[in-house]
Amino acid sequence: MRLDETPGPNHDERHHKVDLLVLHYTGMQSGQAALDRMRDPEAKVSAHYMVWEDGRVCRLVNEDRRAWHAGVSSWQGDEDLNSRSVGIEIVNGGHDFPLPGGKLPPYPEAQIAAVIDLSKGIIARHCIPQARVTGHSDIAPTRKIDPGEHFPWEQLADAGLGLWPAEAAGAGCVWMGGDPGGLNRQLGAIGYDLSDIPAALRAFQRRFMADTITGMADARTLRRLAQVAEAYSAASSPQA
Incomplete structure (x- = not known):
């Protein structure tokens, strides 16, 4: 994994211990456009890392600082997730920039390999639990849909990142025991x-x-x- 230092200005002091990993897609026309935006002080957005399609990794914010990537969000009852998390932006046009015909752009294997490598190091450094490996859509479901339904979560889980229980077969309905909650x-x-x-x-x-x-x-x-x-x-x- 190649790591390039591309520091940006959009960060501040953490108020909590890191115990969360958040994965995003950039959702822009190009990786360069996304990188430029995260390094623009007027944009007031950032992430700790950005992963290009070919597997190159840019570091914009040191992990001991609070990058501005999660926005209004919560997970497992916690808020101020920027203070609690490391954020990775993955270069992918996503829903705003699909392929001709409307299909979502794929995540290349070299890129996913770099995401896995990078994430494993982050999880080890901060002892992040597997249940706290998340996507932006998980922590902000009313606002966000990235990294998208085309993101290979099962592949990440096979590599030890996040949880992916096997889907059981069956056609019957699951009854909640009459409990509406x-x-x-x-x-x-x-x-x-x-x-x-x-x-x-x-x-x-x-x-x-x-x-x-x-x-x-x-x-x-x-x-x-x-x-x-x-x-x-x-x-x-x-x-x-």
């Missing part, structure tokens, strides 16, 4: 903010069920939600 509790057990349940469900689906982004609690979504919530609860337990 069961769905909310499972979303909350993973970490999602519950102020807008359809938005939280869409963020969940975008990450764990990329082919079904409806915001609706159909039978398959309920099955998958139960599996993921169980995995996150187990990872967050004291003995985990």
Whole structure:
């Protein structure tokens, strides 16, 4: 992994210990446009790192400083996530700059390999739990949809980054035992903010069920939600 120093001005003092990793896509026409914006003091946005399509990595903000990438967000009951997190911007046009025909632009293998390498080092340095490896859409589901349903979360989990329980087969509906709060509790057990349940469900689906982004609690979504919530609860337990 090649690391280039490209310091930017948009950072300040942390107020919390780092225990969260947030992955973004740049969502701009080019990596250079994104880099220029994050180094523009008038933009007031930044990240600690940016990963190019060919796997090059730029460091804009040192990890001991608070980069401005998360915005208004929360995860597992925590706020001020800029203070708690390291942010990685991944060069990808995303939903705003799709390929001709509308397909989302792929993440090249060299880029994902660099993201994995970089993330492993960050997690080791800060002892970040697997349940706190997140995407921007996870922590801000009413505002953000990056790094997108085309991001290879399962590949990252196979490399030891984040949780990805295998999806169980089955056609039957999951019954919540007559408890209308069961769905909310499972979303909350993973970490999602519950102020807008359809938005939280869409963020969940975008990450764990990329082919079904409806915001609706159909039978398959309920099955998958139960599996993921169980995995996150187990990872967050004291003995985990």
